[in-house]
Amino acid sequence: MGEQNQADTPVIDYEGSDYRQAFWEGQGREYEDMVERAALRQLMPMSGDRIAEIGAGFGRLADLYTGYKQIILFDYSRTMLADAVSRWGSEDRFIFVAGNVYTLPFASGILDTLVMMRVMHHLADVPTALAQIERSLHGQSVAIIEYANKRNLKAIGRWLLQRQNWSPFALEPVEFVKLNFDFHPVWMAARFAEARLRTERRFALSHFRLPFLKQRMSAETLVGFEQKFFALAGNFPLSPSVFTALRSxxxxxxxxxxxxxxxxxxxxxxxxxxxDELEQRADDLVVCPDCGRGYQRRNQIWDFKEPILRK
Ligand SMILES: C[S@@+](CC[C@H](N)C(=O)[O-])C[C@H]1O[C@@H](n2cnc3c(N)ncnc32)[C@H](O)[C@@H]1O
Ligand SMILES: [Zn+2]
Known part of the structure; x- marks a missing residue:
């Protein structure tokens, strides 16, 4: 045990963001959404005791989790979670938690399934995040983690045409915009192994993120075709998105x-x-028996960003 500094690593700010409307709704991304769902359905157990999505945002994918007895939606942004509450808050088995993946507030071995989609590309400290994720898993758990692949066909083409100054083949992550990173599959595989996360399956997907294709073919057609070779393409990913199924x-x-x-x-x-294991002091208050900090639930969201009590 030891004190952790929550403020060390910068975290991208989605507070008040219109991510749902600006990125997804009516933005022509039906294919991206559908292909991610198809890959998740193949990789994750569709039922079980407890699932958590890390960086769940507004809960875009939460309907995939309804085979679980308990569903935890975790995110750094309270406003994104408030949006998720407005859709899922009436169901008792949903738990909404605000916190930071670098100091993940879950007891060790608590999760049967963990999902993290479109979050890794915002993480400046991948090893710390993976260590926290690993701690939340038990021997039979599975974690499905997505990352953005720098060695994708578009980046390779741009680099060959000298329209991009970073090499898609260099192993280190590239921060192409502040707190937006693309990763090399070989570098990611090494970080997973270091975190004692064994890669069981790897899928490469979202190859058809191209306006001219998406305008001419339906998302169903593109996904129907692509899902047949998720695993094959995963042997040597050249797609913008990679999904890995990992076990501790x-x-x-x-x-x-x-x-x-x-x-x-x-x-x-x-x-x-x-x-591990806090004390329940009231319906909406848990307290750490060691340091005395308390964490409150407000508007259905457990807040692990700001403790409220000191001993
Ligand atoms: C691009 S959105 C993806 C949301 C959702 N997973 C989806 O695919 O629709 C990234 C989310 O990750 C969250 N996030 C980023 N860094 C985080 C951190 N350090 N801890 C917890 N959540 C984080 C953001 O608040 C945001 O909601
Ligand atoms: Zn404590």
Whole structure:
């Protein structure tokens, strides 16, 4: 156990963002959404006890999780979560949690399935995020993690035509816009291995993110064709997006927790001192038995960004 500094690594700010409207709704991205769903359906168990999506945003993909008994939507942005609450908040099995993946407030071994989509490309400190993710898994869990691939056909073409100054073949991540990174599959594979996350399957997808194709062919047609070779293409990814199914090699015991929404304390750890299992002091308040910090639920969102009590 030790104090963690929450402010060390910069985090992209989605507070108040219109991501849903500006990026997804009516923006001609039906193909991107559909191909991600098709890959997730192939890689993740569609039912189980507890699933969490890290960086879930407004809950775009949450309808895929309804085979689970408990569904945790976790994000740094409270406003994105508030949007998710407005859609899913009436269902008891949904838990909404605001926090930082670098200090993930989940007790170790608590998750059966973890999903992280379109988040890695915002992470300046991949090893810390992966270490936290690994800690939340048990021996039978699966984590489906997506990352943006710098070695994609468009980037290779642009580089060959000298329209891009970074090499898609260089292993180190490229930050093409502040807090937006593309990663090399070989570099990512090394980070997963270092975090003791064993890659079980790897898919390459979203090859057809091209306006001229999307205008001429339906998303169904493109995805119907592409989903047949997700795994084959994953042997040597040249697509903008890569999905990996990972398992922890630590063999940690599964921690069940209470599963009861009225006492969720056993699901959490203190993001400051990493103590597993907090104490439930009220329906909407859990407290760390070691450092005395308290975390509150407001408007259905558990807030692990700002503790409210000191001993
Ligand atoms: C591009 S959005 C993707 C949302 C959702 N996964 C989807 O695919 O629709 C990225 C999300 O990651 C969240 N995020 C970024 N950095 C984070 C961090 N350090 N901890 C938790 N969430 C983070 C952002 O707040 C944002 O909601
Ligand atoms: Zn604590």
């Amino acid at each position: 090699s630590q063999g940690r015991e599964k921690r069940v927790g209470s599963g009861d929404l009225k006492s969720v304390a056993a699901l959490f750890c203190c993001p400051y001192c990493t103590t």
